Amino acid sequence: MEPRRWLAAAVLMCVLVLCSGRELKAKDAPTYDPALARTLAEYTSAVYTADLTQLFTWTCERCGDLTEGFEVIELIVDVKNCLQAYVGFAKDMNAVIVVFRGTQENSIQNWIEDLFWKQLDLDYPGMPEAKVHSGFYSAYHNTTLRDGVVSGIQKTREVYGNIPIMVTGHSMGGAMASFCALDLVVSNKFCPQSKIVGDWKSSMIGHNPWEELEHLKINFRLKDVKLMTFGQPRIGNAVFASNFNRSLPDTIRMTNSHDIVPHLPPYYQYFPQKTYHHFPREVWIHSVGLGSFVYSIEEICDGSGEDPTCSRSVSGNSVNDHIHYLGISMHAESLGHCRIVTDDRILQYNMDTAGNIVLFKQPGLSVNELHSAQ
Template sequence: MLVLSSSLISLLVLNEAKPYRSDGSGSYSPSRALLFAHFSNAAYCSAANISYWDCAPCRAADKDFVVSKVVSGGGMQGFVGQAPGNDIVVSFRGSDNIRNWIDNIDITKTDAYPKCDGCRVHTGFYKAWNSVKDDVVKEVQRLHEANSSANIFVTGHSLGAAVAALCAVELGASSQSLGFPIAGVYTYGEPRVGNDQFAKFYMTGTQVSWRVTHWRDIVPHLPPEAFGFHHTATEVWYTEDQKNYTVCDGSGEDPTCADQLFEAVSIDDHLQYMGIAIAEC
C-alpha cells in the first residue's frame, strides 16, 4: 500500500497539465484522477450545457474539450468527445436524484453477463448501460476510425461509475471486447457491479483501472458482498479530508481500505470527491 501526503499530491498536480495519458509506469496519478473527476461531474449538467461544453465542471475539466455526442436513455446520461490531442473521453453521470437512488437500490437482482461463463451483473446497472450502449459504441467507433492513434478514457460517478465499468468491458477492457485501446478507467464512488467471476473477467483487460473511494462513502458497500457481489480492482481510498490516499491491494476487497468501514457509512462522502462537490452544476 502507498500513502501520499497532501503536499506531494499538490506537487504532482502542479507538474502535470491536462494529464490524459499515463506516463507508462502504471502508477496512480492524483492529478489525472482529478481531471477525470471533473469529467465525471460534467455529466451531471444539462444536455444543452454539455453539448456546448458550457458549464463550470466542463471548464474545470478542459475548456478545449469538444463533445461529439450526448447520450441518454432510461434515466442515464453521458457524453463522448475528444480532447485537443484527439484522445477520447466517455463519461457517465449518476442518478439525477442520488439520495433517492441510494435509498431504493435493489441489492438482490442480477442478470447473466454473456461475455464470460458464470458472470452475473446487477440488473439495474446492466439495464442502464444497455440503454445507451449502442449510441456510445457507435460514436467511439466513429471517432476512433477518424484517428486510430487516439486513446480512450472511461469515467463516471456513482451509478455512472458502474455504467463506466460495463462500458469499459464492452469497448476494450476485457479479453472478449471490441478491442479498442482503453488507456484508463477512472470511477468515483462505484458500487459493486457484479459477482466474483465478473470482477476477475474485468481484470483480464490491460487497461489501467482506478476505482476511487472517499472515506465512508456508502455506495462502494452496495450491493453487499453477502449477496454475491465483488469489487473490481484497483481501489484508491481517500481519507475524510481528501488530503491523503491509499493505493489498495489488487483483490478489489482490501480489508484495510474502505471495506473496513462498513458499519459507519455516509451519503455526504459520496457527494464529495477529489475536493469537488459532485452533481452541483
C-alpha cells in the first residue's frame, strides 16, 4: 500500500502544479496575492455583522485577526433597499477599504431564482453597446450608497493622503463593488470643477479647447483603485466586460467550488454579444486530489472572464459554497431585515427623510475620543 500512496501523492503534485500554475506566466495578468485575498475576505465577512454599533466601532466578533486596528470612517445604511457599505482606513495596508454587503433577504434562494430571469436592460453611460443589469447598477448609483461611499473616501484621503483604494464585496455586494470601482476610475467626482476649468483656461492656447478639457478630466481620474470580489454574479455583456477590463485591469474575481451565484444570470455561449459575460480575472477556489489526498487550491483562470475550465466547468448548484470563502463565513448573522444601530449614544449620524442612515466620524479620531468631544 505504501508505494501506491507515494504514487498518488506524486500524481497529486503534478495536478497541483498544472492547475495552480497554468496562468501565472500570462502576459498582463493581474498579480494574485493570497494573503490580500484572505484579508479582504475578513473585511467582507465583517459587513454582515448584525449589530451596526459593533461594526462601526470595529469591536464585532468578525472585526479582528487580519483586520485588527481598522478604522471605520463612514457606514452607510440604505434602509428602504436594505443595502449597506462602509469605508475606512487600514493602517497596515495604508489604504482606503470600501466594502459592500451582499443580499440580506430572508431567503437567499428567492434572490437566486430571480436572477434566472433578469435581462440586460441598461446602456452603461459612455460605453456604446455596453449593457448592464439595471438592478445592480441602480443599487449603487441610484441609492444613498454612492454619495456616502464617495464622501467616506474623500474624508479618508484628506487626512491620510492620496492612498490606494481597495474595493470589495460579496454576492450582490460584489456587483455593487464592481460598479463602484468603475465609477471611481471613469467619473470626475474627485476632480474639483474649478481645478479643471482653471487648468483648462491656462492651456487653451494652440489647442482645441474641448479636447483639452476632456484630456484634463481624464488625467484627474483616480488611477490607484483595485477591486476584488467574492462570489459575485454577472453584471453586464461582453462589450461591458471588455471595457471594464481596460479600466480596471488588476481586478480579481474570486469564485468558490460549486458556488451558484457566479453562474447567474445565465451565460448563453451561442449568443455571446447578447448574454451576460463575466469580466476577468477569475481565481477559482476548488479541491483537487486522489483518495485521502485532497487539497484546496486557488487557480488563476484565463483572461476571458468565462474560462470553461474554471468555475464554468462545474454545475454551480451550491448555496453553501456561496457563503464560505477561504474558510471565512460570508453568512449574515441575522436573517431578518436590516438592523439599525443598537446604541447611538456614542455615534454621530445623519438620517434623511426616508430613514436612511450615514454614520461618520473624523478620520484619525477614535470613537471614544469622539464621544468625549461631544
